[in-house]
Amino acid sequence: MALENKIEMVADLVEAAKNFFVDLFRPDMTLEKISEVVSPRLDDTIKKYEARGLEYSAGKFHIKYADEKHFQLEFEMYFRDEEGKWHKCANESDLRDYTLLEAGAWKTIKALKIITFPIEKPSSAADEVLQKDKKLEEYREAELEKLLETPTDEPAPKTIDITPEKNSPAVDTEKK
Numbered sequence: 001m002a003l004e005n006k007i008e009m010v011a012d013l014v015e016a017a018k019n020f021f022v023d024l025f026r027p028d029m030t031l032e033k034i035s036e037v038v039s040p041r042l043d044d045t046i047k048k049y050e051a052r053g054l055e056y057s058a059g060k061f062h063i064k065y066a067d068e069k070h071f072q073l074e075f076e077m078y079f080r081d082e083e084g085k086w087h088k089c090a091n092e093s094d095l096r097d098y099t100l101l102e103a104g105a106w107k108t109i110k111a112l113k114i115i116t117f118p119i120e121k122p123s124s125a126a127d128e129v130l131q132k133d134k135k136l137e138e139y140r141e142a143e144l145e146k147l148l149e150t151p152t153d154e155p156a157p158k159t160i161d162i163t164p165e166k167n168s169p170a171v172d173t174e175k176k
Contacts, residue, residue, distance in 0.1 A: 028102045031136070034063065034073070035117065042075065042119055045089065054079035054087060059119035065109050070095040077119060112139055 026033075038061060046056045059077030066072045074092035081087065098106045109115065118131045 027100060029100055030102045030105050031063065031108065031115065034105075038073075038075075042077070043122060045077065046119075046121055049079055049089070054081055056121050057086075059089075061117045061119055063109060063115045065113045066095050069098050071098060071101070071106075071109050072096065075119065108136065108139060112136065 042059070042061065050056055057078045057080055059075060061075040062073065064072045064074065072093055072095055074090070076088060076090035079087045079089065098109075101109070112135060115133050115136050117133050120131050
């Protein structure tokens with residue numbers, strides 16, 4: 001590959017990363033909606049650079065807690081050229097206001113601080129580029145368990161057996 005073409009390709013890779021997060025968000029985004037929007041963009045990036053002779057190797061997409069009112073998105077992907085040299089394609093978004101997120105998504109981001117989705121090259125059109133974050137799945141399972149263990153607002157009905165059994169140690173009917 002000619003040096004001019006490689007420099008142009010790497011510059012294009014950096015430019016594509018810069019524009020990656022433009023117009024990504026709509027109100028009440030869930031973590032699943034973010035994944036649905038980001039996944040095809042990552043897939044397109046992989047395909048674009050593989051068509052130019054780079055081989056996709058690995059990558060990660062992060063949703064990160066920034067402060068009490070903000071979060072941030074970032075990704076990094078690694079490609080290898082035909083000479084074996086590595087090229088990194090990475091970017092992070094500007095800080096995003098937490099109000100763009102659905103309340104449960106913001107609570108999850110605050111609790112976990114960083115959610116990482118490995119970026120896998122899809123083997124078919126039906127495959128997802130972003131894989132599941134194990135920490136996120138564990139957190140959601142723990143939250144579900146808490147909900148199932150939490151008592152409801154209505155107290156359970158209490159019944160008292162008022163007919164004592166004969167020879168019951170709790171009730172002594174005979175006087176000694």
